[in-house]
Amino acid sequence: MKYLRLGLVLMSLLAAPLAWAVQPDEVLADPALEARARELSAELRCMVCQNQSIDDSDATLAHDIRVLIRQRIVKGDDNTAIRDFLVSRYGDFILLKPPFKPETLLLWVGTPLALALGALAIARARSRRHVASASLTAEEEAKIAALADNEFPR
Amino acid sequence: MIVEIGHYALTLALALALIQAIVPLWGASTRDASLSGVAAPAALGQFAMVALSFGALVYAHLASDFSVVNVAENSHSAMPTIYKISGVWGNHEGSMLLWVLILAAFGALVALFGRGLPPTLRANVLAVQGLISIAFLLFILATSNPFERLDPAPFEGRDLNPVLQDFGLAIHPPMLYMGYVGFSIVFSFAAAALIEGRIDAAWARFVRPFALVAWCFLTLGIAMGSYWAYYTLGWGGFWFWDPVENASLMPWLAGTAFVHSVAVMEKRDALKVWTIFLAILAFSFSLLGTFLVRSGVLTSVHAFASDPRRGIFILAILALFIGGSFALFSLRAPMLRQGGIFAPISREGALVLNNLFLTTTCAGVFLGTLYPLALEEITGEKITVGAPFFNLTCGALLLILCFVIPIGQSLAWKRGDLLGVAQRLTLAGAIGLASAVALAALENGGPVLAPIGAGLALYVIIGSLSEIAARLWRPGTSPGAMLSRARGLPLSAWGSALAHIGVGVTLLGLAATGFGSEVIASTRIGEPRHVGPYDVTIDSVQPRVGPNYLDLVAHATIRSGDTIVATIEPAKRTFASRSTTTSQAGIATLWFGQIYAAIGDQSANGAIAVRLYWKPLVTLIWLGACLMAFGGALSLADRRLRFGVPVRGRARAPAGAATAG
Numbered sequence: 001m002k003y004l005r006l007g008l009v010l011m012s013l014l015a016a017p018l019a020w021a022v023q024p025d026e027v028l029a030d031p032a033l034e035a036r037a038r039e040l041s042a043e044l045r046c047m048v049c050q051n052q053s054i055d056d057s058d059a060t061l062a063h064d065i066r067v068l069i070r071q072r073i074v075k076g077d078d079n080t081a082i083r084d085f086l087v088s089r090y091g092d093f094i095l096l097k098p099p100f101k102p103e104t105l106l107l108w109v110g111t112p113l114a115l116a117l118g119a120l121a122i123a124r125a126r127s128r129r130h131v132a133s134a135s136l137t138a139e140e141e142a143k144i145a146a147l148a149d150n151e152f153p154r
Numbered sequence: 155m156i157v158e159i160g161h162y163a164l165t166l167a168l169a170l171a172l173i174q175a176i177v178p179l180w181g182a183s184t185r186d187a188s189l190s191g192v193a194a195p196a197a198l199g200q201f202a203m204v205a206l207s208f209g210a211l212v213y214a215h216l217a218s219d220f221s222v223v224n225v226a227e228n229s230h231s232a233m234p235t236i237y238k239i240s241g242v243w244g245n246h247e248g249s250m251l252l253w254v255l256i257l258a259a260f261g262a263l264v265a266l267f268g269r270g271l272p273p274t275l276r277a278n279v280l281a282v283q284g285l286i287s288i289a290f291l292l293f294i295l296a297t298s299n300p301f302e303r304l305d306p307a308p309f310e311g312r313d314l315n316p317v318l319q320d321f322g323l324a325i326h327p328p329m330l331y332m333g334y335v336g337f338s339i340v341f342s343f344a345a346a347a348l349i350e351g352r353i354d355a356a357w358a359r360f361v362r363p364f365a366l367v368a369w370c371f372l373t374l375g376i377a378m379g380s381y382w383a384y385y386t387l388g389w390g391g392f393w394f395w396d397p398v399e400n401a402s403l404m405p406w407l408a409g410t411a412f413v414h415s416v417a418v419m420e421k422r423d424a425l426k427v428w429t430i431f432l433a434i435l436a437f438s439f440s441l442l443g444t445f446l447v448r449s450g451v452l453t454s455v456h457a458f459a460s461d462p463r464r465g466i467f468i469l470a471i472l473a474l475f476i477g478g479s480f481a482l483f484s485l486r487a488p489m490l491r492q493g494g495i496f497a498p499i500s501r502e503g504a505l506v507l508n509n510l511f512l513t514t515t516c517a518g519v520f521l522g523t524l525y526p527l528a529l530e531e532i533t534g535e536k537i538t539v540g541a542p543f544f545n546l547t548c549g550a551l552l553l554i555l556c557f558v559i560p561i562g563q564s565l566a567w568k569r570g571d572l573l574g575v576a577q578r579l580t581l582a583g584a585i586g587l588a589s590a591v592a593l594a595a596l597e598n599g600g601p602v603l604a605p606i607g608a609g610l611a612l613y614v615i616i617g618s619l620s621e622i623a624a625r626l627w628r629p630g631t632s633p634g635a636m637l638s639r640a641r642g643l644p645l646s647a648w649g650s651a652l653a654h655i656g657v658g659v660t661l662l663g664l665a666a667t668g669f670g671s672e673v674i675a676s677t678r679i680g681e682p683r684h685v686g687p688y689d690v691t692i693d694s695v696q697p698r699v700g701p702n703y704l705d706l707v708a709h710a711t712i713r714s715g716d717t718i719v720a721t722i723e724p725a726k727r728t729f730a731s732r733s734t735t736t737s738q739a740g741i742a743t744l745w746f747g748q749i750y751a752a753i754g755d756q757s758a759n760g761a762i763a764v765r766l767y768w769k770p771l772v773t774l775i776w777l778g779a780c781l782m783a784f785g786g787a788l789s790l791a792d793r794r795l796r797f798g799v800p801v802r803g804r805a806r807a808p809a810g811a812a813t814a815g
């Protein structure tokens with residue numbers, strides 16, 4: 001048991017260090033600049049992870065991009081410039097919010113379109129039923145009149 | 155030997171499923187009662203066989219029988235017993251077997267408690283359920299056999315993926331599957347109604363308990379999964395709009411819409427065709443979810459198996475059932491007669507609006523989840539659709555829906571009075587608005603959505619409460635009369651009010667995330683860190699040996715001023731067999747908020763990297779979901795008394811009727 005414990009302790013020393021999302025040594029001294037860095041990181045995808053932002057990811061690539069963003073912020077680049085730079089380097093894939101362009105047109109208008117079509121369908125179904133239930137054909141009117149006459153002779 | 159019995163039982167289950175599917179369909183169409191009567195015993199037999207097979211796999215895992223591939227690859231003899239059991243479904247083959255087990259269990263429920271159903275309906279429902287079983291049993295036997303042997307057997311197993319060695323795995327997948335697969339019964343009912351070409355309010359009464367059971371479990375399952383992610387991922391995220399999460403959200407949205415529209419159908423005999431459509435849709439999304447997760451088409455953290463053969467097989471199942479049911483729908487739906495008429499401003503009208511928003515949200519999730527796949531397939535271009543997109547589209551739709559909730563609840567059936575509703579909701583609206591403004595002023599320049607969400611949440615909660623209050627209290631009512639009225643209110647009224655309060659509570663928890671704070675810092679032992687209203691101090695850092703892992707534990711104390719309010723032990727866990735490290739967050743629940751701590755590496759000078767979060771009201775996110783599920787269960791209890799139609803209710807003692815859920 002003693003040896004097992006020793007072995008485990010040794011192994012934990014050998015195991016890869018636990019990398020993490022934003023690490024203490026990355027954080028910028030100026031809270032306003034750091035806040036901008038965090039905001040930007042939350043919009044960018046960690047390219048080697050599944051659906052994680054670089055802000056949340058513990059991958060080395062995410063770490064590198066986080067550091068890169070902070071370097072650029074300190075240099076005085078604005079958010080758009082940094083984002084454009086990263087897109088030119090990695091493509092639209094890095095943006096968690098896809099840009100609005102012909103290829104993504106359906107993606108962006110799809111949901112509002114579905115809402116509009118649904119509303120239209122409901123309105124049409126209503127009006128059709130309204131017509132169907134409200135107005136009777138002349139023939140039906142005559143039938144009702146005949147029935148009424150039978151039941152309640154005038 | 156036991157393993158072979160399990161495999162054989164699974165094959166027998168397939169044979170019984172074939173009988174369960176073919177014979178009753180024939181019997182129902184030729185009006186042959188003895189043939190349709192085969193359905194129930196076949197369904198029970200099939201369940202028994204699948205249960206036997208599942209039991210054999212559990213046995214193999216418990217006994218650490220490493221001559222079985224499935225056990226060797228996903229288990230380890232040193233694992234705690236609970237993980238040995240949950241490891242059964244912590245892998246592709248086992249989780250598919252669990253899927254089929256629950257499918258068969260729901261079929262058995264109909265066979266046992268469906269004696270009040272019209273015989274042809276019951277035969278058809280069980281037959282369709284049998285068809286689904288055939289497809290998935292074939293899938294398991296042909297592509298994902300959990301009983302495959304290994305020769306020579308390894309001396310030790312490869313251990314379960316460390317991320318999955320958690321209590322969450324013991325309950326999250328079974329609950330989620332109860333929800334997913336529960337909608338299969340709703341689907342089978344819809345298909346049976348279409349086969350018969352007949353549907354009425356009684357159909358809605360039969361199907362509603364099953365839909366509610368499935369919905370409650372799905373709600374709990376999703377909430378459980380979200381909390382699991384929250385405490386394991388080390389930074390307190392709880393929802394990522396990950397494709398796999400979306401896969402469970404889509405059936406939930408469609409199922410929620412169904413639970414609402416089936417209420418309209420039951421009470422007012424309206425929205426029949428639409429309800430059938432939703433029933434098919436909800437299960438189609440369950441199948442789609444199974445496909446997305448199981449085929450490995452989305453390479454995500456959840457895809458612990460990927461094999462293109464499996465993908466194509468499930469895709470075929472998907473095409474067969476979704477295509478088949480929608481073809482049947484388009485053939486038969488025009489034959490279904492439309493029922494009750496209602497004004498646009500009415501409870502029914504509000505529920506139609508609810509359905510519009512829920513299904514549109516569902517469409518949005520669907521689009522966002524599959525668009526990148528489709529685009530890459532067609533143009534080769536890779537894009538990412540992440541949280542910001544979903545928050546903008548689906549989040550906005552759900553917020554608008556929240557605004558409508560109390561209004562819809564307060565409207566009367568058939569024809570509602572909007573002015574009266576506005577009067578009744580004045581208090582709720584005023585409190586909501588006032589708190590939103592107050593919070594925005596207090597916060598002064600934080601996220602805009604947080605105060606709006608909080609205000610909206612309060613409006614939903616108070617609005618739902620005032621709906622109940624209005625039914626109990628009128629000027630001059632004595633407390634005694636109120637109590638007797640409260641007792642007289644149907645349980646389903648309490649249930650729906652509670653579920654809607656749950657929505658508000660969850661929303662409040664979500665909004666409160668905007669008011670949290672975080673500290674990321676390298677911290678020395680004994681150095682206090684201020685986060686939110688508390689101070690956190692790390693007192694010591696020590697190793698601790700677990701059964702199959704080693705923890706590096708930080709003992710930390712949380713103080714409010716000078717008083718100690720809680721102690722936490724965030725840890726870094728290293729697993730021996732796979733030499734991987736996971737983070738065990740230290741969480742202290744203080745009222746409804748939580749202090750959340752995770753530790754990283756220790757530097758040479760003894761300082762340790764620490765992430766500390768103050769998350770006010772965060773537990774409300776999951777408590778709200780529990781309230782929703784509890785509300786659903788209450789409605790279920792109410793229905794149960796009336797399930798099984800009057801004849802049976804009278805023939806049997808109340809105790810007998812109460813089991814007919």
